[in-house]
Amino acid sequence: MQFRYQALQRKREPDELDAPVLLAAPRGWIAIFVVMIVMAGAVGWAFVGELRVAVAGPGVLSHPGGTAQVQSPYAGLAKEVLVKPAQQVRAGQALFTLQDAGGQPRTVTSPFAGQMISTGLTLGQVVAVGDTVATVERTDLPHDRLVALVFVPADQAARLAPGRPVDLSVSTAPPAVYGLLRGKVTAVDPYPLTHEALASLVGGELAAEAFVTGRQAPRLVTVDLIPDPKAPSGYTWSTAKAPPVRLGSQTAVSASIHVSSQTPFELVLGH
Incomplete structure (x- = not known):
């Protein structure tokens, strides 16, 4: 009977029409603002952010004469x-x-x-x-120096031109420790290399097999290393902690050649 009495008593009371209604707790509003800020940042990045378009290829440190x-x-x-x-x-x-x-x-x-x-x-x-x-x-050619000879598939080499920046991962200097070796493209051969020409550049037919990707004959891209007299290696790296030794020829490298940049929005549109 006590429960029925309380129910009837509440029914006689007027509705609390002037009481404020709590739509969301403070924590809820904070979560909403965080989501909105993240979405705004993502939209802004899609239009002003920069994605690097690069061409990759294996190579070797050598001299221009191979x-x-x-x-x-x-x-x-x-x-x-x-x-x-x-x-x-x-x-x-x-x-x-x-x-x-x-x-x-x-x-x-x-x-x-x-x-x-x-x-x-x-x-x-x-x-x-x-x-x-x-x-x-x-090492008897004019202007002899240490360079990177990079071998790029022919269908990708058409986008390359002298002056393009290059990042080189050197097999004897782990990138996680020393970063990447800096360089720039100085020459792009106009024609694909024959197997004999490739073998003559890298030291034989067996060595040439490591520089052929797929069935396409590669094109030779010559990359000059950017000097740094203060570094022990004599060249510029992406980090301040350069390798403590000088670089030698016949060292394997992996090259990433910068071609262009585009925004994420352009990438989605396929530009």
Whole structure:
């Protein structure tokens, strides 16, 4: 009976028409404002934000002349190996000594100056005329310097031009620790490389296989490294913590070549 009495008593009371109605708690309003601010920021970023469009490709640190193979002009038996890999050689320097069929000594010399990459000759080996006996990285061309030779698929290389900035991930300097090596495009070959031309640049057919992506013949993009005399490596990096050693040739790199920039809105529209 007490419950019925309370219900009847409440029914006799007038409605509280002048009492304020709480539509949302303060926490609710804070959440709404946060969502609105995030949405406004996203819309603004879609119109003024910048997304980088880049072309990627594998490469190697080398010299503009690349590598070249030394072939023997004589036939005979290998009697002496006079050089070792990584050794600097000058034009005309003796590399190997052969003994021909008549017992006469024959000397194979380097036709150009450079750094010995590999020797394809061992003592006692029989050599025929024209056999490859060594691979030398040439350093005798005018304006010789350390560059990055990057190999880009032909259908993507058409968008590249000299002056484009390049970020290089160096295999001997982890990007998470040292950042990226800075450079710029200085030349883009107009024609795709043949397999033989690619092999001559990187030191042989086996090495060339690592620089071919898919079935397309790549085009050579030469990248000059941006110097920094204060850095131990001698070049500019994306972070202040540059590698504590100088860079050497025949080091593998991965290149990201900046092509253009566009806003997220343009990307959605497909521009």
